[in-house]
Amino acid sequence: MGHSKADKAASRDRVLEIAARKVREEGVTRPGIADLMKEAGLTHGGFYKHFASRDELIAQATELALTEGTAKMEETARESEEAPRAGVVDAYLAERHRDSPGTGCALVTLGAAAGRGDQHFKEAYERQVRTYLDLLAGLDGDSEDARAEAMVALSAMVGATLMARAVADGDFSDELLKTVADRLNRRVPGTSVSTD
Numbered sequence: 001m002g003h004s005k006a007d008k009a010a011s012r013d014r015v016l017e018i019a020a021r022k023v024r025e026e027g028v029t030r031p032g033i034a035d036l037m038k039e040a041g042l043t044h045g046g047f048y049k050h051f052a053s054r055d056e057l058i059a060q061a062t063e064l065a066l067t068e069g070t071a072k073m074e075e076t077a078r079e080s081e082e083a084p085r086a087g088v089v090d091a092y093l094a095e096r097h098r099d100s101p102g103t104g105c106a107l108v109t110l111g112a113a114a115g116r117g118d119q120h121f122k123e124a125y126e127r128q129v130r131t132y133l134d135l136l137a138g139l140d141g142d143s144e145d146a147r148a149e150a151m152v153a154l155s156a157m158v159g160a161t162l163m164a165r166a167v168a169d170g171d172f173s174d175e176l177l178k179t180v181a182d183r184l185n186r187r188v189p190g191t192s193v194s195t196d
Contacts, residue, residue, distance in 0.1 A: 011040065011042055011046075012050040012051075014040045014041075015042065015047075015050055015051075015057070016060055016061055016064060018036055018039050019031055019057055019058065019060075020061040020062075020064040020106075021065075021102040021103070022036065022061070022102070023058065023061045023062055024102050024103070024104060024106045024109050025101045027109055027113050028110065028121075033047050033054055033057075036057075059121070062110065062121065065106035065109075065110070066106045066110070066127070066128040067131075069106060069107070069128070069132075070128070070131055070132070073092075073132065074135065076091045084139045085136065085139040085140060086185045088135075088139065089157065089184045089185055090181055092105065092157045092161065093157055093160055093178075093181040093184075095174065095177065098165055098177060105158070106128070107125070107132070107158050108161045108162050108165070110125060111125070129154070132150075132154050133150045133151060133154060135150075136150035136154060137149070137150040149187065152184075153184050156183075156184055157180070160180035161177070164177050
């Protein structure tokens, strides 16, 4: 690859990464081309050298935003080898995740938009939900109820993070995260009861 082709590819990747962060922070309707290009250090006119349209960029940025979370969740599970499920729950429901939507899980920001989106958007969102469910179910070993427990955990984590970001009272936001994490971590994988 020649120097100019390498530069073009690097510029395209930079715009795509910035757009993915913006999609996680603001959803799919807000990021404007001019602002994205300016943040990437490029001119607005150069956008069409990289993407055919804003819709193409947002579709690719959405895919990237959704899939980038998988590596983070897998890494968290590996780092928490004694209790990988609890490690994932605690990391997901941490104040740091709540306060950093640009680097956080896109399922939280994009849920409502995916519900109103086109088939491609819905399929991309669904792929990521299924990926997380498989990952979480795998952390519970051979339990018959592992998939159901994964659905409960993922739904609770995404919902609690969404609400914790949306409420005005910081103490209440913290309480939402802590309470849901505590309850999920007390659940016994493979059963519908909690340990007390």
